[in-house]
Amino acid sequence: MSEVQLDARRLLCPLPVIRTQDRIEQLQRGDRLTVYCTDPGAIHDIPAWCRVHGHAVLEIVRHDEEITIRIEVQG
Amino acid sequence: MDQPRKAVALISGGLDSLLAAKVVLEQGVHVEGINFFTGFCVEGHTHAIRKTDRARPKRNNALWVAEQLGIKLHIVDIIEEYKEVVLNPRHGYGANLNPCLDCKVFMVRKAREWIEQKGFDFIITGEVIGQRPKSQRKDTMPVIAVESGADDRLLRPLCARNLPETLPEREGWVDRERLYAFSGRSRKPQMALADRFGFSDYAQLAGGCCFLTDAQYSRKLNDLWRARGERRYELDDIMLLKVGRHLRPRPHFKLIIGREDGENRFLEGYRKQFTHLVTRSHNGPLVLVDGEPGDEDLDLAARITARFSQGRDAEAVDVEIHIRNGATLTRQVKPISGEKIPSHWYL
Numbered sequence: 001m002s003e004v005q006l007d008a009r010r011l012l013c014p015l016p017v018i019r020t021q022d023r024i025e026q027l028q029r030g031d032r033l034t035v036y037c038t039d040p041g042a043i044h045d046i047p048a049w050c051r052v053h054g055h056a057v058l059e060i061v062r063h064d065e066e067i068t069i070r071i072e073v074q075g
Numbered sequence: 076m077d078q079p080r081k082a083v084a085l086i087s088g089g090l091d092s093l094l095a096a097k098v099v100l101e102q103g104v105h106v107e108g109i110n111f112f113t114g115f116c117v118e119g120h121t122h123a124i125r126k127t128d129r130a131r132p133k134r135n136n137a138l139w140v141a142e143q144l145g146i147k148l149h150i151v152d153i154i155e156e157y158k159e160v161v162l163n164p165r166h167g168y169g170a171n172l173n174p175c176l177d178c179k180v181f182m183v184r185k186a187r188e189w190i191e192q193k194g195f196d197f198i199i200t201g202e203v204i205g206q207r208p209k210s211q212r213k214d215t216m217p218v219i220a221v222e223s224g225a226d227d228r229l230l231r232p233l234c235a236r237n238l239p240e241t242l243p244e245r246e247g248w249v250d251r252e253r254l255y256a257f258s259g260r261s262r263k264p265q266m267a268l269a270d271r272f273g274f275s276d277y278a279q280l281a282g283g284c285c286f287l288t289d290a291q292y293s294r295k296l297n298d299l300w301r302a303r304g305e306r307r308y309e310l311d312d313i314m315l316l317k318v319g320r321h322l323r324p325r326p327h328f329k330l331i332i333g334r335e336d337g338e339n340r341f342l343e344g345y346r347k348q349f350t351h352l353v354t355r356s357h358n359g360p361l362v363l364v365d366g367e368p369g370d371e372d373l374d375l376a377a378r379i380t381a382r383f384s385q386g387r388d389a390e391a392v393d394v395e396i397h398i399r400n401g402a403t404l405t406r407q408v409k410p411i412s413g414e415k416i417p418s419h420w421y422l
């Protein structure tokens with residue numbers, strides 16, 4: 001099981017979602033991905049993308065402009 | 076039992092593609108969605124940038140549609156490849172810089188490549204004959220099918236019964252009798268079908284799917300090409316055209332002026348790439364300069380910046396000019412008066 005990070009700061013939606021999707025494509029079930037982004041739209045879009053693909057969102061942290069989303073790959 | 080057949084549905088985030096996918100799902104086909112990001116899509120960013128738009132739900136419509144349908148959605152970045160479609164559309168443009176027919180061909184072709192790679196059987200779109208004057212006509216339907224290479228693997232469930240039989244119908248993967256024969260510009264049949272499926276809250280799915288159909292946006296894009304002397308663009312260019320007030324006081328430079336905090340913050344991300352101005356003595360916008368301004372031009376830019384600050388009626392406003400890769404100068408200027416800004420400066 002690996003822990004992976006993805007820097008999607010400054011990208012506008014839907015690019016953070018696309019980068020997340022493309023990264024998860026290379027991961028295995030049980031792997032964890034932490035995405036860092038700044039577009040507030042990602043707070044809705046990344047979890048929505050995870051829901052339709054059956055991945056688990058473990059945590060969303062918002063700190064000023066920065067958003068951190070932790071995902072566990074499932075599905 | 077046989078494995079269910081698999082289809083990919085082009086999901087634009089509009090009502091028609093939602094319904095088309097639903098019609099096929101109802102027939103027991105395994106459906107997944109695909110959505111293309113061209114850089115021109117009216118989605119998230121503009122809403123995220125502008126405070127005035129913040130009250131609106133900032134959802135991605137294509138993802139919302141996928142959730143309603145309970146299907147997977149694959150979002151594909153086609154920014155680079157799409158440039159050829161925008162710059163050299165074989166079938167020309169619509170009312171503005173929207174190359175809709177070429178765009179459809181391109182997206183269906185990408186979907187065709189996708190199904191071939193993933194082992195899916197056919198492609199679904201929400202097209203309706205006569206819905207759009209240029210790209211959704213009876214005679215353009217075969218153009219899209221043929222030029223994309225999808226041929227009879229392309230099914231339009233909402234108007235299929237007005238069109239020749241396709242592979243999924245012939246093979247009995249879907250029942251043609253349970254497809255539709257919508258045509259024309261009316262939205263009533265779609266709304267009735269949405270109600271029948273129990274979809275609500277789809278009202279805001281209507282409307283143009285991309286900025287290229289917008290007259291003002293297209294004017295700004297044309298201006299960019301004219302000013303650069305060549306037709307090309309980068310993602311940053313087309314993003315910046317969605318933000319701020321754009322004024323071109325001289326052929327060799329234009330100003331991008333933030334209209335409120337959200338836009339100013341967005342523009343801040345571009346400070347390193349552009350000469351930019353901010354007012355110091357008063358609150359005001361962040362202004363980016365796109366082009367090669369000379370010294371007098373900077374003075375004009377400073378006076379315009381002052382005009383859009385809270386010091387617009389003041390005798391003098393301090394403006395800081397940050398030259399790209401260079402010095403920072405502060406100049407005290409008198410804000411330019413409204414009459415001195417000819418309307419043709421506004422893009």
Ligand code: SF4
Binds near residue numbers: 179284285
């Ligand atoms: S409106 Fe834009 S995205 Fe939609 S078909 Fe036309 S060019 Fe393509």
